[in-house]
Amino acid sequence: MEQSAGDLLKSKGLRSTTQRRAVLTALRGHPHSTAAELETRIGGTGSSGGGLSRQGLYNVLDDLARARLVRCIEPAGSPARYELRVGDNHHHLVCRGCGRIEDIDCAVGSAPCLAPVQERGFAVDEAEITWWGLCAECQKASAESAPGSVSG
The missing domain is CATH 1.10.10.10 (Winged helix-like DNA-binding domain superfamily/Winged helix DNA-binding domain)
Structure with a gap:
């Protein structure tokens, strides 16, 4: 609970x-x-x-x-x-069109999930990644509004 x-x-x-x-x-x-x-x-x-x-x-x-x-x-x-x-070291996917944000689980599974090439004396315990793109709805809207597209 x-x-x-x-x-x-x-x-x-x-x-x-x-x-x-x-x-x-x-x-x-x-x-x-x-x-x-x-x-x-x-x-x-x-x-x-x-x-x-x-x-x-x-x-x-x-x-x-x-x-x-x-x-x-x-x-x-x-x-x-x-x-x-x-506390679970997840990341984010952000739509450039509408701003929608989705949680993305860490593929490696344990923090910090990624490590810098040089830690420069830091004890790294977390990595924060943001991927950018277009969500399915914004992709569809973009394709429909493109010149020469045919709306059905």
């Missing part, structure tokens, strides 16, 4: 506040959410989010990321995105 937001917070030594629980709950089932999407999902000041301001939301996200309860990814040209899938 999945741990409750309160139990997750306690397991990392964080206080189980209404705001932290609201953010964790808002991320469930919505991986790769932006702060703006979370703010909309939670509701702003005075709602069930516990009166969470935008700055408060960023503070909570920072606390959760430092505790490794959420992971922040920052694909080029996109706002920071947050997900609950942490």
Whole structure:
């Protein structure tokens, strides 16, 4: 059974506040959410989010990321995105057309999955890879809008 937001917070030594629980709950089932999407999902000041301001939301996200309860990814040209899938060394596939992001499991299986040619004194424990391309829907839309294409 999945741990409750309160139990997750306690397991990392964080206080189980209404705001932290609201953010964790808002991320469930919505991986790769932006702060703006979370703010909309939670509701702003005075709602069930516990009166969470935008700055408060960023503070909570920072606390959760430092505790490794959420992971922040920052694909080029996109706002920071947050997900609950942490500690498994997975990677991401990003569509250049619509911005959709998919999780991609590490092919090697153990962290860091890849190693730099020169570690330069670092103890590498994680590799973050982002592949870019077009999802099936964007490929289809691109082909349909190409000059000389025939729509059926």
